[in-house]
Amino acid sequence: MRARDLMTPEPVTFQPGTPIAVAARAMAERGFSGAPVVDAEGRLLGMLTEGDLLRRLAAPADAPQSWIAGLFQSASAQADRFARAHGQTAGDAMTRGAVTATEDTPVETLAKAMEERAIRRIPVLRDGRLVGIVSRADLIRALLQPKEELVADAPDERIRRALAKAMKEQPWIDAFAIFFDVKDGVVSFHGYCRNDAVLRGLKVLAETISGVRGVDMKVEQTTLDAVAG
Numbered sequence: 602m603r604a605r606d607l608m609t610p611e612p613v614t615f616q617p618g619t620p621i622a623v624a625a626r627a628m629a630e631r632g633f634s635g636a637p638v639v640d641a642e643g644r645l646l647g648m649l650t651e652g653d654l655l656r657r658l659a660a661p662a663d664a665p666q667s668w669i670a671g672l673f674q675s676a677s678a679q680a681d682r683f684a685r686a687h688g689q690t691a692g693d694a695m696t697r698g699a700v701t702a703t704e705d706t707p708v709e710t711l712a713k714a715m716e717e718r719a720i721r722r723i724p725v726l727r728d729g730r731l732v733g734i735v736s737r738a739d740l741i742r743a744l745l746q747p748k749e750e751l752v753a754d755a756p757d758e759r760i761r762r763a764l765a766k767a768m769k770e771q772p773w774i775d776a777f778a779i780f781f782d783v784k785d786g787v788v789s790f791h792g793y794c795r796n797d798a799v800l801r802g803l804k805v806l807a808e809t810i811s812g813v814r815g816v817d818m819k820v821e822q823t824t825l826d827a828v829a830g
Contacts, residue, residue, distance in 0.1 A: 604711060605704035607743055608725045608733030610762065613769055614639045615649055617692025624691045625654055630772060635722055638695045643730040647695035648722075654694070701726050702735065712740055756812050757783040763810045764788065771806065773799060779820065781807075786814035794820050 614637045635650035725733040761783045779792040788807040807816045
């Protein structure tokens with residue numbers, strides 16, 4: 602199995618000039634903990650993660666380095682740390698030198714990189730441009746699915762990818778609390794949502810995906826505070 606079989610195509614991305622507040626709000630509202638930062642041509646520049654945002658919150662508590670301690674750290678490293686902690690854009694705060702993969706990277710290599718580097722996601726590049734992203738959740742899903750469902754051209758897999766992409770594009774979907782499975786063309790939603798309007802929207806969204814034969818709603822209604830708690 603290769604990265605292309607697992608990756609989420611066309612993931613949410615940020616431009617380097619995206620204000621930190623905008624990026625943080627998008628990550629919180631859409632329920633993802635990191636996203637690639639790309640230039641206008643789609644070339645990967647870095648990754649903006651929850652850790653990068655937490656670093657900014659912790660920055661005021663950092664004690665100034667003594668001049669002796671500064672001798673053991675290069676000026677460029679100190680400047681980079683300052684810029685990442687105090688910058689106002691995604692390009693300032695992002696982590697550079699991200700681990701990347703190609704569409705042909707074996708799943709075993711992806712899993713090993715995530716474990717050894719303690720990272721949650723790996724951008725997938727084609728000719729230097731971002732084409733998808735593989736997360737730890739994707740690897741776990743691969744372990745749980747029957748082998749025949751892992752084939753990229755399988756009907757259920759095509760539906761899953763198309764629906765996942767469509768859900769990412771809808772700001773009213775609580776991505777961290779709503780999950781779905783696809784079996785024989787039937788989409789089964791489960792988890793929690795805000796209200797009846799979200800339930801109706803999910804059903805209609807799934808029905809717009811080519812190949813969907815039915816939608817089974819197993820979603821409970823609750824408040825966001827209840828889910829988060």
